[in-house]
Amino acid sequence: MSTVRVLTSNREPSSTTNPYITMLTAALRRTPGVEVVTFSYRAALFGRYSLVHLHWPETVIGLGGGRRAGVLGRWVLAALLLVRLTVTRTPMVRTVHNVELPADAGRLQRALLRWFDRLTTHRILLNDRTESPGPATTIPHGHYRDWYTGPRSTMLPGRLQYVGLVRRYKGVEGLVEAFRSVADGSVTLGIAGAASTHELAATITTLADGDPRVTLRFGFLSDDELVATVTAAELVVLPYRFMHNSGTVLAALSLDRPVLVPDTPVNADLAAEVGPGWIHTFAGDLTRDALLAALSAAREPRTAAPDLGAREWTGAGAAHLAVYRAALSRAGSGVRA
Structure with a gap:
């Protein structure tokens, strides 16, 4: 041919x-x-x-x-x-x-x-x-297992992490608001990724102001920086208002970190594919209780790595x-x- x-x-x-x-x-x-x-x-x-x-x-x-x-x-x-x-x-x-x-x-x-x-x-x-x-x-x-090969961080207990482009439909503002209602001082939150607008970055900064547990980093992440950021997390949180396909979910799974994502049929299929304990979901608006429940579930025993053989x-x-x-x-x- x-x-x-x-x-x-x-x-x-x-x-x-x-x-x-x-x-x-x-x-x-x-x-x-x-x-x-x-x-x-x-x-x-x-x-x-x-x-x-x-x-x-x-x-x-x-x-x-x-x-x-x-x-x-x-x-x-x-x-x-x-x-x-x-x-x-x-x-x-x-x-x-x-x-x-x-x-x-x-x-x-x-x-x-x-x-x-x-x-x-x-x-x-x-x-x-x-x-x-x-x-x-x-x-x-x-998957990204062959791509993200940089040095990994030591996992920080209680670390919740958002990573990726910060856009309005991804619900980062709601994540910060839900986290601010968590009373446990041992739980921390990181936001890392380039914001789509200066106004959105300013809004998130205002919402996080006054809480030393929240770390904001608006800007492009190199591959090694992404690896270090994701692997420091105990749970990666992607609070999208709408999610159908997400490369960031696969990036986190490729780095052997569990993920909290919206409850959708696509994510349910992915959870069944990769094995129990790796995909956690929330319905409706993200809440404090959903964050704490997912963090608790992420601490349960699971396989050493998700099954990404189909990818x-x-x-x-x-x-x-x-x-x-x-x-x-x-x-x-x-x-x-």
């Missing part, structure tokens, strides 16, 4: 790239029959490729910040790319990381994102609970190539999802 030349929606991986993207790019480049072209507008608009593999389309259209002139320019370039893909009927594969449009997308941005959706030929789902309006294949999110990277490249070939075949038949 001929080589599939795939344009990915991510730029060439760097030290600050999402590790999932870096590991997937490496897996694809190890796979015979795949040639990876990482994203640039020059490559996207004028380059040669067989199909497009899209992850977070909002990054292509510049959602999330920047000077207004630059953002407007990216909207124009994204529209030109969409025109090219429409006219040439180039197939598009989309990995479904988020099931809803970004809350901060404006009218024009939503129109561009829906255009990407309409052009999608085949979807890659990270779990079997994700619904798809067209052809789809589930390829589970891989090895060895077959990821071949699984993606099979999807690419299915998308090309479908596009060649003149059928659009």
Whole structure:
């Protein structure tokens, strides 16, 4: 079979790239029959490729910040790319990381994102609970055991830790409020990760003010810093208001730390997959009682490490190539999802 030349929606991986993207790019480049072209507008608009593999389309259209002139320019370039893909009927594969449009997308941005959706030929789902309006294949999110290899910290009894990007839908404000009502002075809380806005960081800082048990660190974490931060925790707490897929859950599990997450069908499936004692859940708004109950449960005996055998990277490249070939075949038949 001929080589599939795939344009990915991510730029060439760097030290600050999402590790999932870096590991997937490496897996694809190890796979015979795949040639990876990482994203640039020059490559996207004028380059040669067989199909497009899209992850977070909002990054292509510049959602999330920047000077207004630059953002407007990216909207124009994204529209030109969409025109090219429409006219040439180039197939598009989309990995479904988020099931809803970004809350901060404006009218024009939503129109561009829906255009990407309409052009999608085949979807890659990270779990079997994700619904798809067209052809789809589930390829589970891989683990990070081979990625996060830096020095580990000694676990601090009573340490609750949030880690990852701090965005409003992730409920960090509610975590701080729930923690402030915990009377036990031996329980501490850490918040570590870059905040999406200065206003959100200021809100969380105000909520935590006056409690010396709360440690805030707003900013990018290097891989080694993330390893040190997560492994110092007795329990990683991800108080999301909505959670469907989460690489941070897998990062914590890859570092052998139990996690408190919302009670969802996806998280229930993950709990059954990795074994008892690793995934703890809360329903509704996060409360003091839920925090203390999860911390107590995390102290019960469990296996030395969660079972992540279903999330090895060895077959990821071949699984993606099979999807690419299915998308090309479908596009060649003149059928659009």
